[in-house]
Amino acid sequence: DSAPIEVLSITDSTNLQLMQRLQQGEVLPKGLVLVAEAQTAGRGRHGRLWYSPFAASLSFSMAWQLEQGIQAAMGLSLVVGVAVAEMLEADYQLSPQLKWPNDIYLAGKKLAGILIELSGQSDGRCQLVIGIGINVQLPAGQAARQIDQPWADLTSVLGTLDRNQLVARLQSRCAGQLRRFELLGFAPFQAEFNRRHLFANQAVQLMQGQQLVRGICHGVDAQGNLVIENQGKKQLFHGGELSLRAE
Ligand code: BTN
Incomplete structure (x- = not known):
């Protein structure tokens, strides 16, 4: 029952392409995937x-609907990270870690990122x-200049890999876990997220707007909020443009 997979050679941004189609009123099947060999933006x-650029990265976008309304978006974004990590474990025997909210790391370096965009609400559904x-497969010299943090790539650890298979595995794992989230909410994913959390029980700092918050990171609660302990007090953080780093 899997949804279609569309493939482009090159495009500006697979996210932008699907966003534009939604804005033009197109009804996208839930789970439809658009991938591109390269993105210019x-x-x-x-x-x-x-x-x-070509071959360097897998650019994957999937259409979905949020039946529970916008308040479920935070949990959903964490679930996508968990799904990608599980796929890398089950299908490629890797041991990825998650950085809240949903960056995927391999041996302390960023392997994958997730960007979820919302296209309006109609009849309560987003x-x-x-x-x-x-x-x-990032080209070493050039990529090193363009990416602002240490990075990992799949080819360095796995050798050559079948991109079609990667796309199919990603679609099936993400759609499967998102359906599980729709039925059960975030609670069953809490432990799945926390056992992979990059900063579990470590000193971290978090920028919240202009404010710097420091403390010990305790992963996420049953709603997906990030829990940071500061002088014996637990503070919760959610959503938005927060950026977490190690002290
Ligand atoms: C991040 O900043 O970590 C998120 C990166 C998300 C990149 C993907 S590639 C496929 C899709 N299309 C885009 O333009 N961005 C996302």
């Missing part, structure tokens, strides 16, 4: 550019575009 979080970018 790949979008990252915090308005950054996602580096995605249309979503779930964008996943996985580094496949």
Whole structure:
């Protein structure tokens, strides 16, 4: 019962393409995937550019609907990270970690990122575009100059890999876990997220707007809020443009 997979050679941004189609009123089947071999204007979080020339990265966007309304978006975004991590474990025997809210790391370096965009609400349902970018084979010299943090890619650890198979596995794992989330909510994913959390029980700092918050990271609660303990007091953080780093 899997939804269609559409493939483009090159495009500006697979997220942007699906967003535009939604805005034009097209009804996208739930789970429809658009992938591109390369993007000229790949979008990252915090308005950054996602580096995605030919072969370097897998640019994957999936259409979805949020039946429970916008308040479920936070949990959903964490579930997508859990799904990508599980796929990498089950299908590629890797041991990825998650950085809240949903960055995927391998041996302390960023392997993949997730950007979820929302296209309006009608009759209480939101249309979503779930964008996943996985580094496949980054060209060392050039990439090192364009990416602002240490990165990992799949080819370095796995050797050559079948991109079609990767796309199919990603679609099936994400759609499966999102359906599970729709039935059960975030609670069953709490432990699945926390046991992979990059900063579990470590000193972290978090920028919330202009404010710097420091404390010990206790992963997420049953709603998906990030829990940071500061002088014996637990503070909860959710959503938005927060950015977490190690002290
Ligand atoms: C991040 O900043 O970590 C999120 C990166 C998300 C990149 C993916 S690649 C496929 C999809 N299309 C985009 O333009 N962005 C996302």
